[in-house]
Each structure stands twice: as structure tokens, then as C-alpha cells.
Amino acid sequence: MAPPPARRARLTRDPFVVLWLVFAPLARNATAAALREVVAEIHAGAATAEERAELYTALLVMATIDPWGHNLRKELIKMVEDKEEGLLRRTPIIGEMIIEAEQRGEDRGEQRAIAELLGRLFARRIGRRPTVEEERSIVERARTMGPGEVEDALLDLEGEALVRWLAAPIRSS
Missing domain, CATH: 1.10.8 (Helicase, Ruva Protein; domain 3)
Incomplete structure (x- = not known):
């Protein structure tokens, strides 16, 4: 799912590759470990905090679609929050979504x-x-x-x- 370590440095410089990482949760073999690598790639490859927030938002949307029943959304939120403390909760739509899900x-x-x-x-x-x-x-x-x-x-x-x-x-x- 994530590129091999040798290619990783080159790939994160390409914004289109970083964008494509948001589709990782749709992979049939998506795992928490693979998503942890994707979060790290987005963190390293996005140019700004705003861009990272947008990519993480897209990643969460893809995890919500979850056609294979992986149920990785909650783990993904924790991964992103660990990497980018409070970023998701400060993002209006995602913050509301997280609070609503917690309340439910x-x-x-x-x-x-x-x-x-x-x-x-x-x-x-x-x-x-x-x-x-x-x-x-x-x-x-x-x-x-x-x-x-x-x-x-x-x-x-x-x-x-x-x-x-x-x-x-x-x-x-």
C-alpha cells in the first residue's frame, strides 16, 4: 500500500502522489499499520498545515466509505491526532463529525x-x-x-x- 522506504523520499515531493494516498482506506488490504505509513507520508509530503488538514479530511472520508468493512476510521483519527495534535478537531467539519460520532x-x-x-x-x-x-x-x-x-x-x-x-x-x- 505505501511505497517502499527507498522511494518514499522522492514520492513525498510529488503533490499528486501525496493526494493519491488519501485513497488508501479503500484498498482491500488496508490495515492500521499501512494507514500509519500513509499518515506519515501525508505529514511529510504536504506543503502546509492547511494542505495536511485537507488531505487528512479526504483520508477520513475515504475511511468512512470503507467498502471492505475495515472499520479503521477511529484508529485513523487517533493516528492523525497523535501526529498533528488537535488538527482534526480544529477543522470545522471534521471536528463536528468526530464530536458527533463520540456522542453517538x-x-x-x-x-x-x-x-x-x-x-x-x-x-x-x-x-x-x-x-x-x-x-x-x-x-x-x-x-x-x-x-x-x-x-x-x-x-x-x-x-x-x-x-x-x-x-x-x-x-x-
């Missing part, structure tokens, strides 16, 4: 924790794990009503009453 990850993690905790409580009360639909209802009710309200229902309602409560439409407060 936190939200998913929080929802997963709530689902697991309340799902275990459901299992103890009913004697089985909740179905996908019941779990979805638990999470949605925890989001709209608050986890404490759902926990109270899971503790107070018995068997079929609890299942019916989860299946019923959520009443708005």
Missing part, C-alpha cells in the same frame, strides 16, 4: 448499559431474557420516562402485567 458512541453505550441492567431485572422477574421488542420498549421507556420509573415498574408489576405494560404504547407525560 456514548449514547449507544449508555443505552446498552440501561438495556442490560433493566433486562437482567426483567429476567429475574419473568424468568427469561426480554425479547428484542421488549428490550426496545425497556430502553425507550427509560429514555422517555426515566430509568427509575422503568425500574419501579419492573419491581412492582408481576409476570404478565409487566409484559403487557411493556407492550402497551408509551403514554406521554
Whole structure:
């Protein structure tokens, strides 16, 4: 993926070669190690910080496309941030994209924790794990009503009453 070390010095002087490096994440054999070399090539070959930011932005866009399912975007962000401290976060569109992705990850993690905790409580009360639909209802009710309200229902309602409560439409407060 990256050029051999002997040719590397010559290639980084050519701006078109540096530009083509942004397509590396689209390679079938893209790896974190190969992308680390690409980040180093862009760092060494781009003429200015602004040019580097544009190339890194393009590299991240290509990593987001990710036709082979490599999921290297998060590692790539870390690599660039390690090389160019804060550069991506200072780049408006990419900074927003990173913050949004982090927030989605936190939200998913929080929802997963709530689902697991309340799902275990459901299992103890009913004697089985909740179905996908019941779990979805638990999470949605925890989001709209608050986890404490759902926990109270899971503790107070018995068997079929609890299942019916989860299946019923959520009443708005």
C-alpha cells in the first residue's frame, strides 16, 4: 500500500502522489499499520498545515466509505491526532463529525448499559431474557420516562402485567 522506504523520499515531493494516498482506506488490504505509513507520508509530503488538514479530511472520508468493512476510521483519527495534535478537531467539519460520532458512541453505550441492567431485572422477574421488542420498549421507556420509573415498574408489576405494560404504547407525560 505505501511505497517502499527507498522511494518514499522522492514520492513525498510529488503533490499528486501525496493526494493519491488519501485513497488508501479503500484498498482491500488496508490495515492500521499501512494507514500509519500513509499518515506519515501525508505529514511529510504536504506543503502546509492547511494542505495536511485537507488531505487528512479526504483520508477520513475515504475511511468512512470503507467498502471492505475495515472499520479503521477511529484508529485513523487517533493516528492523525497523535501526529498533528488537535488538527482534526480544529477543522470545522471534521471536528463536528468526530464530536458527533463520540456522542453517538456514548449514547449507544449508555443505552446498552440501561438495556442490560433493566433486562437482567426483567429476567429475574419473568424468568427469561426480554425479547428484542421488549428490550426496545425497556430502553425507550427509560429514555422517555426515566430509568427509575422503568425500574419501579419492573419491581412492582408481576409476570404478565409487566409484559403487557411493556407492550402497551408509551403514554406521554
